[in-house]
Amino acid sequence: MIPVSVITGFLGSGKTTLLARLLRDPAMARTAVIINEFGAVGLDHELIETSDESFIELSNGCLCCNVRSDLVLTLRDLAARRAAGSVPRFERVVVETTGLADPAPILHALMTDRSLNEVYALDGVITTVDAVTGLTTLDHHGESLRQAAVADRLILTKTDVPEADTAALRTRLGQINPGAPMLEVVAGAVPPAALFDCGFYDPAGKHPDVQAWLAHEAHAAHEHSHHLDDITSFCIVRDQPLHAVTLSLLLSALAENCGADLLRMKGIVNVVEEPSCPAVIHGVQHVYHAPVWLPRWPSDDRRTRMVFIGRNLRQSWVESLIDFIDAEVADEIARRELATH
Secondary structure (H helix, E strand, O other), rough: EEEEEEEEEEOOOOOOHHHHHHHOOOOHHOEEEEEEEEOOOOOOOOOOOOOOOOOOEEEOOOHHHHHHHHHHHHHHHEEEEEEEEOOOOOEEEEEEEEOOOHHHHHHHHHOOHHHHOOOEEEEEEEEEOOOOOOOEEEEHHHHHHHHHHOOEEEEEOOOOOOOOOOHHHHHHHHOOOOOEEEEEOOOOOHHHHOOOOOOOHHHHHHHHHHHHHHHHHOOOOOOOHHHHHHHEEEEEOOOOOOOHHHHHHHHHHHHHHHHHEEEEEEEEEEOOEEEEEEEEEEEOOOOOEEEOOOOOOOOOOOEEEEEEEOOOOOHHHHHHHHHHHHHHHHHHHHHHHHHHO
């Protein structure tokens, strides 16, 4: 049987950072990774490198709503291609869910679909929780609470950030899921042995609500999740590069004007001053991180792409904000150049 592990966790909690770090470990060779991203345009797969024996499959859209079709079909297809020798002979599957996924239908499909059970076995659930925003997220987003409740391993991320409240978060998570070991992780650094080979997934050892959620999935078709009613996503794509100063000013403006309504933003940016080294930007609710510079572009697509997920956000407003800031920066640069001549 091929073990399947699910990595889940709310938007911006560090799933992709964790996965990218894990896949650098030789123990993760021969791993097939299924990445699901909310929205039409994904970036996470471009920020993850695999070995020659590992590979990534994409599943855009809302995995929690389409699990019975998309995930099941993807896994069936992978099994067929493995048997035919058209993909590397993988020995493990890791599913990274979108941060808005309700994990119950995902687990139910993996545990009960007969065609999958002939090939795969659900090994365990790994849930990342942001030590900075985790308490607020658990209070306001039911998906986050469910993600924590079903976990076999709880991974506390960003514990090195001064604003992190690790002690309070540990107490809260202990109430939600007292049986799951908690690991504090910085920049995704954790050995695979601490996360995988949990044994066959057993909901009986979890919070009583977990069994109720799975039972509900067994008796009712999964309805479209409520989060689609009030959360929107959009991607801004730009052919022209932005100035480096624009990025810092943009992140400050978003933090000041959007607050917690901007649940997640991430982007890979072509910068005027460093055309061969793209900048990666991240924001989670009211926390925005300084740009990280990659040594090279991960693909031939060198356009700037920024993904936004949140409430009451208008794409036109964000686009106008970027245009305004970059134009002001360009004018200031031009004025300084004139002054030096």
